[in-house]
Amino acid sequence: MIIDCGMCELEQTDACADCFVTAVLDGHGAIQLTSVEERAMRHLSDAGMVSPLRLVVNDDTAAVAG
Numbered sequence: 324m325i326i327d328c329g330m331c332e333l334e335q336t337d338a339c340a341d342c343f344v345t346a347v348l349d350g351h352g353a354i355q356l357t358s359v360e361e362r363a364m365r366h367l368s369d370a371g372m373v374s375p376l377r378l379v380v381n382d383d384t385a386a387v388a389g
Contacts, residue, residue, distance in 0.1 A: 324361050327353040332379040342377040343368060 326344050328351040333339050335351075343364055344354055356364065368375040 324356045324358075325353065326356065326376070326378055329353070330380050331377075332381060333377055338377045341374045343374050344376065344378070346374055 328334050328339070328344060328348075331339070333342070339345055339351075345351065348354060364373070364376065367373045
């Protein structure tokens with residue numbers, strides 16, 4: 324999974340500030356997760372230990388939303 328904050332419709336909003344990727348990157352940018360990392364992110368988020376992925380990508384972009 325490739326997550327690019329520059330393609331997210333929520334970039335620079337309150338939702339962005341509470342996104343898993345923003346917390347991990349300590350800012351904005353792009354990140355590539357393996358399937359194992361993606362699964363771990365979801366488990367941590369489901370357990371309330373980290374913020375969820377809040378990526379919202381326009382259908383016209385090449386980013387993959389989780």
